[in-house]
Amino acid sequence: MPLIDLHDVRRSFTVRAKTGRLRREKREIRAVDGLTFSVEAGECVGYIGPNGAGKSTTVKMLTGILVPSSGRLKVAGVDPARDRTRLAQRIGVVFGQRTTLWWDLPLRDSYELARRIYRIPAARYRANLDRCVELLDLGALLDTPVRQLSLGQRMRGDLAAALLHDPQVLYLDEPTIGLDVVSKARVREFLREVNTRQGTTILLTTHDLVDIEQLCRRVMVIDHGRVVHDGDLDGLHAAGESERTLVVDLAEARPAIEVPGARVVRVDGPRQWLAFPAQDSAAPIVAAVAARYPLADLSVREPAIEDVIARMYAKVPIG
Numbered sequence: 001m002p003l004i005d006l007h008d009v010r011r012s013f014t015v016r017a018k019t020g021r022l023r024r025e026k027r028e029i030r031a032v033d034g035l036t037f038s039v040e041a042g043e044c045v046g047y048i049g050p051n052g053a054g055k056s057t058t059v060k061m062l063t064g065i066l067v068p069s070s071g072r073l074k075v076a077g078v079d080p081a082r083d084r085t086r087l088a089q090r091i092g093v094v095f096g097q098r099t100t101l102w103w104d105l106p107l108r109d110s111y112e113l114a115r116r117i118y119r120i121p122a123a124r125y126r127a128n129l130d131r132c133v134e135l136l137d138l139g140a141l142l143d144t145p146v147r148q149l150s151l152g153q154r155m156r157g158d159l160a161a162a163l164l165h166d167p168q169v170l171y172l173d174e175p176t177i178g179l180d181v182v183s184k185a186r187v188r189e190f191l192r193e194v195n196t197r198q199g200t201t202i203l204l205t206t207h208d209l210v211d212i213e214q215l216c217r218r219v220m221v222i223d224h225g226r227v228v229h230d231g232d233l234d235g236l237h238a239a240g241e242s243e244r245t246l247v248v249d250l251a252e253a254r255p256a257i258e259v260p261g262a263r264v265v266r267v268d269g270p271r272q273w274l275a276f277p278a279q280d281s282a283a284p285i286v287a288a289v290a291a292r293y294p295l296a297d298l299s300v301r302e303p304a305i306e307d308v309i310a311r312m313y314a315k316v317p318i319g
């Protein structure tokens with residue numbers, strides 16, 4: 001039986017839009033417009049889409065915060081809107097932009113409160129806390145009030161809090177937003193461990209394609225409240241013919257360089273932008289540039305999710 005199961009789920013909002021100086025008209029927004037999909041236990045699924053696509057509305061329905069306007073919805077065998085208390089024992093939620101930790105309390109006290117709220121047996125609590133502290137390197141932070149933590153430290157603290165009660169499903173909303181490269185890598189490594197070793201099912205909402213690339217075999221794209229792609233990341237790149245960009249800082253300014261497998265799309269003084277297919281390795285292109293031109297620096301940029309989706313639209317008409 002799937003762990004997350006949606007059948008023709010819809011959710012609308014009625015808003016009053018200004019149509020004149022004094023006139024306001026009621027308008028219906030279909031935030032989620034007929035979603036049908038399922039997620040099996042142990043999967044890690046990327047749930048992506050442009051702003052306003054309906055991702056948060058979906059997650060709010062999956063956590064029981066919002067009631068669907070129509071359709072059927074089950075998470076870990078529970079109807080979220082009907083049985084939020086039972087559901088809470090089976091899910092964990094982490095929002096990158098907000099914290100579920102108590103701002104003025106040390107991390108340790110927030111965890112102790114979670115233990116009581118979820119009624120976690122003492123031995124299980126200790127084992128889970130020890131594991132999170134080790135994997136997330138939280139040892140030195142346990143007695144620090146949350147408001148004194150850096151964003152990366154707080155995110156690690158939030159992840160531990162969401163997992164102390166051994167949830168079957170973990171929802172993550174932008175877990176790496178605003179983090180530096182090292183913190184992002186650490187969070188991703190931890191999530192991979194939680195998914196592959198513990199078998200926790202993950203639904204991951206993000207605007208960072210690297211999160212998806214490193215964690216999710218399956219990626220669902222949602223737009224206007226509907227699923228417009230459900231498959232692997234390569235399939236998404238292929239559908240959108242997406243490109244990565246190699247940004248090269250040459251030792252000196254020169255006209256557009258020539259490199260097999262890539263084309264220069266922009267030149268600004270000594271800096272040049274080379275586009276190449278997202279599925280290709282950057283290594284031979286980097287090697288070719290380095291062999292031909294004196295280099296000061298280089299970096300690879302992933303395509304923005306919005307661009308991949310926009311290209312997908314341009315190529316495949318969606319009805």
Ligand SMILES: Nc1ncnc2c1ncn2[C@@H]1O[C@H](COP(=O)(O)OP(=O)(O)OP(=O)(O)O)[C@@H](O)[C@H]1O
Pocket residue numbers: 013014015029030031049050051052053054055056057058
């Ligand atoms: N409480 C609400 N009242 C009215 N409209 C809403 C409400 N919540 C969401 N919407 C609308 O529903 C649509 C989907 O919003 P939602 O927040 O689910 O999108 P999203 O994909 O999470 O976007 P983002 O990436 O910006 O977070 C948007 O048009 C939004 O304005």
